[in-house]
Amino acid sequence: MTTTSTVQDNILFVHLAGDLIGSPDTQLLLQSVNDHLGESITNCAVDLSEIRYINSTGIGILVSLLTKFRSRGGEMVLINPADHPKKMLALTKLNNIFAVAPTEEAARQQLTPAAQ
Template structure:
């Protein structure tokens, strides 16, 4: 899995590609997010359109990230999950927990709505 991150308007945008299945990649992702949390970032948008496969460990990482941001009074939005991640979120009933946006603009709107 590869991860790219950008920070814009106080929102951390993560783009993930490959397979979200654990291994050292997920620990690097969590460490990277922790570094940004030190910069008082409270909102995160995770683009899952490039994730081919996700397992229970990957789902656990997403839940961990959601918990990190919500515990700081922020929110996390998933952007355009690919087919397999979308099915896994539905199967685990986590689609009721995560906010899903179509694109970055929609994600920004979700943060604005959540702040109101």
């Protein structure tokens, strides 16, 4: 899995590609997010459009990230989940917990009121 992240408008944008399965890459993802949380970023958008496969560990990572942001008074939005992640979120009924946006711009609009 590859991870890239940027901060724009006080929102952490994380782009993931590959398989979200709990490999050592997920530790790098969590560390990167923790570093940004230390910079007082409280909102996050995670782009899942290029995630081919996600397992229960990957779902757990997303729940952990959501908890981190919500516990700081922020929010997290998933951007355009690919087919498999979308099915896993529905199967686990987490599609009712996570906010989902079709595009990065839509995610920004969802998070901007919370960021101000």
